[in-house]
Structure formats: structure tokens, C-alpha cells
Amino acid sequence: MKTGMLGICGILAAAVVATSAIGDGHADKAIEAAVKARQSQMTLYSFNLGILGGMAKGDIEYDADAATAAARNLAALSQLDQSRLWPQGSDNVALGADKTAALPAIWETGSTAGEKGMALASAAIDLEQVAGDGLDALQGAMGAVGKSCGSCHESYRQKNE
Numbered sequence: 001m002k003t004g005m006l007g008i009c010g011i012l013a014a015a016v017v018a019t020s021a022i023g024d025g026h027a028d029k030a031i032e033a034a035v036k037a038r039q040s041q042m043t044l045y046s047f048n049l050g051i052l053g054g055m056a057k058g059d060i061e062y063d064a065d066a067a068t069a070a071a072r073n074l075a076a077l078s079q080l081d082q083s084r085l086w087p088q089g090s091d092n093v094a095l096g097a098d099k100t101a102a103l104p105a106i107w108e109t110g111s112t113a114g115e116k117g118m119a120l121a122s123a124a125i126d127l128e129q130v131a132g133d134g135l136d137a138l139q140g141a142m143g144a145v146g147k148s149c150g151s152c153h154e155s156y157r158q159k160n161e
């Protein structure tokens with residue numbers, strides 16, 4: 001059972017509801033806070049994935065408990081309700097590239113960002129199941145997680161030039 005995944009479907013659906021009051025000081029603050037929060041969530045993804053990736057590559061000694069903890073964190077993070085983190089008007093055209101790397105395509109009709117978020121949650125839950133079962137099992141389940149991060153960045157995050 002993939003519990004908690006329904007919340008993720010709301011990621012970007014709910015974003016459409018959010019403020020259109022650009023120029024209003026409160027709205028600007030709220031948007032900035034949301035951007036900061038989602039970037040922080042990404043940082044936490046990255047931190048936990050870094051531990052797992054370090055073990056998978058042999059840079060960090062494999063430790064079943066530590067691997068399980070990091071994978072559990074990743075799965076839990078990926079299941080948070082992000083509906084408030086992606087308000088309309090928080091893309092890099094509206095705010096500027098120095099504030100956010102989120103591309104407007106996230107909010108456009110036909111956006112698959114919500115599905116990509118769900119793909120991460122699903123891969124992270126699979127990883128959590130096996131991360132403590134040895135290095136081979138960890139390595140086997142890492143690819144799908146890494147791909148789910150990369151696939152969303154490929155479509156929806158501004159590349160560093």
C-alpha cells in the first residue's frame with residue numbers, strides 16, 4: 001500500500017488556487033516563503049539521497065540502519081503535502097532566476113510535474129523497503145529514485161548555464 005500518495009496529487013492542482021496578487025507585499029512574502037520551503041525540501045531530499053548514494057558508490061561504508069533511516073526520510077519527505085509550496089506566480093520568469101529555478105512549465109496545462117512527484121514517492125517507498133537488506137539491494141533500488149529526481153529537473157528546473 002502506498003499510503004499518503006494522494007496528497008501529492010494535489011501538489012500542483014492546488015497551486016492554481018493561490019495568489020495572483022503580485023506586487024502586494026504580503027503576497028510577495030508568502031510566495032518567497034513558499035519558494036524557500038520547497039528549496040529546503042529539495043535540500044533535504046539531496047542530503048538523504050547523498051548518504052544513500054555515498055554508500056551505493058562505496059564512498060561511505062554500508063550500514064543497514066543508516067541506509068534505512070535515510071531511505072525512510074526520503075520516502076516521508078516525498079509524501080509531504082506540497083500543495084502550498086508551489087503557488088502560481090512563483091516561477092523564475094515572475095520572480096527572476098536569482099530567486100528560483102522553477103520553470104513556468106510547471107503551472108502550464110499538461111504539466112506532468114505532479115506525476116513526477118508521485119514517481120519519486122513511489123520509488124522512495126520501494127527503496128525504503130530494501131535499503132536495509134544489504135548493499136546489492138540498496139544499489140538495485142537507487143536508480144529509480146535518482147531517475148525520478150533527474151526526470152523532473154530535466155523538464156521543470158532551469159539548468160545552470
Ligand code: HEC
Pocket residue numbers: 035038039040042043045046049099100101102103113114116117120145148149150152153156157
Ligand atoms: C516534481 C519535480 C521534482 C522532483 C521529483 C525533484 N525535484 Fe528537485 N527541484 C525541482 C524544482 C522545480 C527545483 C527548483 C526549485 C526552486 O528553485 O524554486 C528543484 C530544486 C532542487 C535543488 C536545489 C534546491 C535549492 O536550494 O535551490 C536540489 C538540491 C534538488 N532539487 C534535489 C532533488 C533531489 C535529490 C530529488 C530526488 C530525491 C529531487 N530534487 C526531486 C523539481 C523536482
